[in-house]
Amino acid sequence: MATARTGSGVDKRRVILDAAVVVFARRGFHACRVSDIADEAQVAYGLVYHYFRSKEEVLDTLFLERWNVLLEVISEIDGRDLPPREKLYAIGGFIMDSYRHDPDLMKVIIVEVTRAANTFGRTHLGKIREAYALIAEIVAKAQAEGSFKRKVTPQFAALAFYGAIEQVLTGWIFDQQPRAEAEVEQAKQFVVETICGGLDAAPASAATV
Amino acid sequence: MATARTGSGVDKRRVILDAAVVVFARRGFHACRVSDIADEAQVAYGLVYHYFRSKEEVLDTLFLERWNVLLEVISEIDGRDLPPREKLYAIGGFIMDSYRHDPDLMKVIIVEVTRAANTFGRTHLGKIREAYALIAEIVAKAQAEGSFKRKVTPQFAALAFYGAIEQVLTGWIFDQQPRAEAEVEQAKQFVVETICGGLDAAPASAATV
DNA sequence: TCCGAGATTGACTGATCAGTCAACCGTCGG
DNA sequence: CCGACGGTTGACTGATCAGTCAATCTCGGA
Known part of the structure; x- marks a missing residue:
């Protein structure tokens, strides 16, 4: 073995x-x-x-190898003593850096597994959702301590956050060009700024609930 | 014909x-x-x-039929005299309602085209990006008139917005259950609340930059 | 009633590929 | 020096399917 x-x-x-x-x-x-x-x-x-045993097992292996690393990293980041916004920045940063360092692997994972609802996505649904749950946990704690509003469920916030990241990566995947360091850095900031800060100029409401 | x-x-x-x-x-x-x-x-x-002419042409036809409707609807919504936040709500609402009314069709479009970077996604990249561009246009106008901050480019905001929606739909697709009206309605509000309002409890900054 | 054009049928062909397997090889312990 | 065992080879098999095509049908017009 x-x-x-x-x-x-x-x-x-x-x-x-x-x-x-x-x-x-x-x-x-x-x-x-x-x-x-x-x-x-x-x-x-x-x-x-x-x-x-099969062509499929090759893909499964690739996915699990990498996804387990992701899950560990998220857990580790969650354990750090950081404001939630910076935790999200670190997680998004890790995922986008992963793409920068090995675009082929990330492309395969996203295109063939994470977004493949009929085939491997379904097989690995549990693993994929573990990541959402971990992120949701971070949001939930932030809401409990008052740094995040409670207007949206932690589960939904995690979905939106991860969805934004994957959409950025998908854009890169379609483009096929290697990403410049600066572009990746900007994307990291934009994701956090959009999800945490929102687009609205005026704060929607001062109330925490 | x-x-x-x-x-x-x-x-x-x-x-x-x-x-x-x-x-x-x-x-x-x-x-x-x-x-x-x-x-x-x-x-x-x-x-x-x-x-x-081929199996592929069947899929192409299905995608184009529906995507052109989407593009028209987005343009139409953009033309309305509405605050940007409500325009985004209307667009997200239309997409999620489409799923509710014909989950199979939306599943096919998302799984087989929009998210298929190796096959049909690449073929229809232009059409797909037209949608992003239309949404970005709405954000750009909102920024110009001061109702949205300028911290993030309109293109990125569009990506994040659409990414959040697709992630919601992907979750539904994986679940395979029909969606209740109330759940769809909540998702519409959550998307707009997250993307426009952000998660942060305290406004990140009062300055419009 | 008859004819022709387009609609409809489904058996067939050609090509493609995942997975098998029997043989071969290199190394290491005895 | 030998035997054996795991690593390695690639030709082959069996099954699958997209796409073709010649035959058949249906219907509206002359």
């Missing part, structure tokens, strides 16, 4: 996973063939089936 | 389109077969190819 490596010192399982990211990102999960993955990995077709 | 109907009085092209919505929503575009569409429409396999 763990890191099989022959004399050559190369973990072929890892090579296959990395190749799959490239191929899934380029052509999409459905449009690409298992032989594309094997070719990209410079490995024989059959080897993919030595390490994975 | 226009509404071919035989003595029976039934427009088979329409029947096929409606059947496709059901089938695409149930199994997804890639997973379903053309014969599923024909079966659902109670029509011979070949008839699908009499009216459409």
Whole structure:
């Protein structure tokens, strides 16, 4: 199970996973063939089936690997002693930085899993919603301590926050261009500013409820 | 081209389109077969190819039909003499009502087109971005007249607004349950409240910048 | 009544691919 | 030096489906 490596010192399982990211990102999960993955990995077709039971298991593995990291990071950020607005900034920042560092992987996760309601999205619904729940938890605490209004449920706020982030990433994915550091930084600020600060010039109401 | 109907009085092209919505929503575009569409429409396999050049053209047709309606509605709403916040409410409301009235069609449009970066999303990028641009226009005008802050670009505000809506719909799509009127109404208000009012209890800053 | 155009049918073709499997290879312990 | 075992190979199989097409039907006009 763990890191099989022959004399050559190369973990072929890892090579296959990395190749799959490239191929899934380029052509999409459905449009690409298992032989594309094997070719990209410079490995024989059959080897993919030595390490994975199916093409789907390759995607599942990629998604879970990364999503678990995300869940841990969110929990860790939640644990910090920070104002809620900065917690959200840190979470949004982490996700957008992830895209900057590995656009292919994030593209695959978003396009093929997170937004694929008929296939993998449904399979991993539980995992995906864990992230929403964690974010909602942050909002709920902020409301309890009075730094966020109570006009909207924490669950909804989490949805809107994450939705805005994914929409930004989707825009980048469609564009296909590598993102400049400054653009990513601005997006991070814009997300928090929009969700926390709102668009209205005049505060809608001074009341906390 | 226009509404071919035989003595029976039934427009088979329409029947096929409606059947496709059901089938695409149930199994997804890639997973379903053309014969599923024909079966659902109670029509011979070949008839699908009499009216459409390919399976893809069926989806394209469904998307364009509905998206053009959306674009017209947004333009119409923009033309009304309403505060920007209410314009956004009307737009979000229209989209969410569309889901309530025809969840299958909206599911297909969102899952198979709007969020499919590798396939149809790319094909229809232009159309999709027209919607963003129209919304951004509303925000820009609101900023110019001083009712919205200038902290965020109109383009970004449009992205966040639409992203929040789509995320709500995606949640509904995953849930698979029909939505109650009250729930839809609350979602409309929550979207506008979050995007326009923001989560912060205290106004971030009084200055309009 | 007869004819032709368009609507409708569904068997068939050609291509594509996921997944299998039997053989091969390299390494390591004995 | 040998045997065995896990890693590695890639040709092959079986199934699936999009799209084609020639035959059949229906109906309105002459």
